Amino acid sequence: MNAKQLKNKANVLRGDVLDVIYKANTGHIGGDYSVIDILTCLYNEVMNISPETVNDPDRDRFIMSKGHSVEALYAVLADRGFFSMEEYKNTFSKLGSKFIGHPNNELPGIEMNTGSLGHGLPVGVGMALAGKLDNRDYRVYVVTGDGELAEGSLWEAFQSAVHYKLDNLIAIIDRNGLQISGTTEEVMASGDMAEKLKTFGWDVVDVKNGNDTAELLEAFEHCKKKEGKPHVIVAHTTKGSGVSFMENKAAWHHHVPTEEQYLKAKEELKGQVQ
Amino acid sequence: MAVTNRQIIADVLTEAAYKDKDILVLCSDSRGSGSMTGFFETHPAQAIEVGIAEQDLVSISAGLASCGKKPYAVSPASFLSSRSVEQIKIDVCYSRTNVKLIGISGGVSYGALGMSHHGAQDIAMISAIPNIRVYIPSDQYETRFLMQQMVKDNEAAYIRVSRNPSEDVYAADTQFEFNKAKTVCEGNDATIIACGEFVSTAKKAAGLLKEKGINVRVLDMYCIKPIDKETIIKAAGETGNIITIEEHSVIGGLGSMVASVVTENCPCKMKILGLPDEELICGSQTEIFEHENLTPQGVADEVIKLIKK
Numbered sequence: 001m002n003a004k005q006l007k008n009k010a011n012v013l014r015g016d017v018l019d020v021i022y023k024a025n026t027g028h029i030g031g032d033y034s035v036i037d038i039l040t041c042l043y044n045e046v047m048n049i050s051p052e053t054v055n056d057p058d059r060d061r062f063i064m065s066k067g068h069s070v071e072a073l074y075a076v077l078a079d080r081g082f083f084s085m086e087e088y089k090n091t092f093s094k095l096g097s098k099f100i101g102h103p104n105n106e107l108p109g110i111e112m113n114t115g116s117l118g119h120g121l122p123v124g125v126g127m128a129l130a131g132k133l134d135n136r137d138y139r140v141y142v143v144t145g146d147g148e149l150a151e152g153s154l155w156e157a158f159q160s161a162v163h164y165k166l167d168n169l170i171a172i173i174d175r176n177g178l179q180i181s182g183t184t185e186e187v188m189a190s191g192d193m194a195e196k197l198k199t200f201g202w203d204v205v206d207v208k209n210g211n212d213t214a215e216l217l218e219a220f221e222h223c224k225k226k227e228g229k230p231h232v233i234v235a236h237t238t239k240g241s242g243v244s245f246m247e248n249k250a251a252w253h254h255h256v257p258t259e260e261q262y263l264k265a266k267e268e269l270k271g272q273v274q
Numbered sequence: 275m276a277v278t279n280r281q282i283i284a285d286v287l288t289e290a291a292y293k294d295k296d297i298l299v300l301c302s303d304s305r306g307s308g309s310m311t312g313f314f315e316t317h318p319a320q321a322i323e324v325g326i327a328e329q330d331l332v333s334i335s336a337g338l339a340s341c342g343k344k345p346y347a348v349s350p351a352s353f354l355s356s357r358s359v360e361q362i363k364i365d366v367c368y369s370r371t372n373v374k375l376i377g378i379s380g381g382v383s384y385g386a387l388g389m390s391h392h393g394a395q396d397i398a399m400i401s402a403i404p405n406i407r408v409y410i411p412s413d414q415y416e417t418r419f420l421m422q423q424m425v426k427d428n429e430a431a432y433i434r435v436s437r438n439p440s441e442d443v444y445a446a447d448t449q450f451e452f453n454k455a456k457t458v459c460e461g462n463d464a465t466i467i468a469c470g471e472f473v474s475t476a477k478k479a480a481g482l483l484k485e486k487g488i489n490v491r492v493l494d495m496y497c498i499k500p501i502d503k504e505t506i507i508k509a510a511g512e513t514g515n516i517i518t519i520e521e522h523s524v525i526g527g528l529g530s531m532v533a534s535v536v537t538e539n540c541p542c543k544m545k546i547l548g549l550p551d552e553e554l555i556c557g558s559q560t561e562i563f564e565h566e567n568l569t570p571q572g573v574a575d576e577v578i579k580l581i582k583k
Contacts, residue, residue, distance in 0.1 A: 057342065105369055111340060113369045116360055122330040123365055126337020126345075129322065133298075133343070153361075156330040163325075 001044050003214035004274070010040040010213065011272045013075045014242045016085065018269070020071050022262045024093040026101065030252035032072035034176040034237035035143060037211045039076040042141055046220045051081045054108050060138050061127050063112050065120020065154075066145035066174060067102040068254075074099060074107075082109035118151025120144060121171055125157050128169040128230075139224075143172045147179030150188045161230040162201035170223045171202075171232040175210065176239035178250045194234050203229040210235025211242075243268050276439030279417040280378050283435065284309040286421035287346060291317045297425065298338060298345045300324055302331045307437070308348035308378045328357040335373045336365035344372060344425075350384070351377030351393030351434050359399050366430050367405040374424055375400075375432040380410070381471065381521030382549065383437035385558045393434065394549050398526025400432045401499045407431040408499040410520075410528075412473035413443045416496055419450040434470070436521075438559060441474040443494065455502040461489035464515035464577050467506065469495050469528050472519040475563075478570035483577055490577060498528055503535050510540035515580050519547040519573060545580050547573065 021027030047060040064073050078085035091097040098107055102115035114120050124142040131138050161169050181187050194204045205219045223231040240246030243265040291297040299313050300322045314321040324331045335345040354377045366373045384391035401408050411417040459480045468476040473494045480490040518529035529546030555565050
């Protein structure tokens, strides 16, 4: 798929995420919308994974370290045929549902369970290391939040990934600048992340607009290089991207739209699909 | 020469790793204390150092396991069980990865180093998490048997051993049953249920009591989880008077787990012996045990008290 097709798909999926959260009366819509373009690119163009290859030892792996953006991940996976979109929409968060409010690896396509922050990257280091040990060509992609970077366990992994020269590991930081209590700089300043990670020894790609699929595809292409360094994409995204009244508002980290807001958001999203 | 249980673990893994290339040992700057220096030398391609980073030790192991590897994460029990408890809960148990956690220098092995180094809450913390087994073997023969089981299966487990050589409880040709308590002594007046270092203490206490005409059954409950309910219920019915002893806090350990089984199935008089719920006095492991009266004589006295109660 080209960048435009991917963007269209992401906007359609934003509508599906909206349906899910409105119906279930729960969800993390702000982070879903900041990360959904990244996920759409990964699963439809970048990663070597499909419903037919979920158990293939050579498949690319993905871990959603910011597990609360699961509604976007489930939507992208359902759209790719890993499981039924209808079942997802009807049962998300319901009693006994497999569609738990954080990734559940009993569902096809979900590699690891997350939810508590700071776990995905070190697990990804283990997966990438296994690939190196077995001389397999797969890559491991991990999405983290930016507020999540306050978790010390991530920094243990930023260090070990360089130590083990894991150039098959690609971390993507969803740099939307907001977390539940406010801006990341107010809550716990993370400063110049690109510079910090360069100092740690990572190959850093700064993506100015992390909701622009063309820019993302270019960054992912760059990260296919295997030159002994792990890659990190600092994707400057917009929390709530795609719906005007949700954009850049910390309040939409975990907020369910009213009926009026739901209808308005649907309308806006429809207008963006070309 | 006396051998440590950690050395037995290293021996079994070193041997198994020649045939099974998926076996990996991960250390957090703990290869020396884990007796894994030899493994790192004989199997450099299967040995992974993560540095002093116990959280990532467990997460990296989980990632490796999710790709078909069979990682053994070896680190002091105190840090492995508490610093990494969330990684154990989510990356190992919740994600159902085949990670074996080896807690070395458990209990008060590091006696004089203080509470930071005491692994006295590990059973409580790990047993409360679903999808993981917990084992504390007593001597070298039981440790070898247990590890030979571990290299055969594909489910998560936490295995805790001591730093110092453990006294032999068994003869070299003793047969063990997996997930089944081992009866060390027969008797019908009371039962001592012990694990780890305290199995030999319990055996000696039974010897002291025998001289007084009291016949005590001693059970080695190396399988803390899944606990051997059947053997506990049988003992409660046949002997009453159950005493447990463990190198763990008296809260949430072997005693608590035995008490749950006894209370729900066959209530009888019980006494839970172990490390008190307080900061422990400075001293070696042996000195701490003596100070807390966790000696053969101390245990024998408690058995008599319980029978008379």
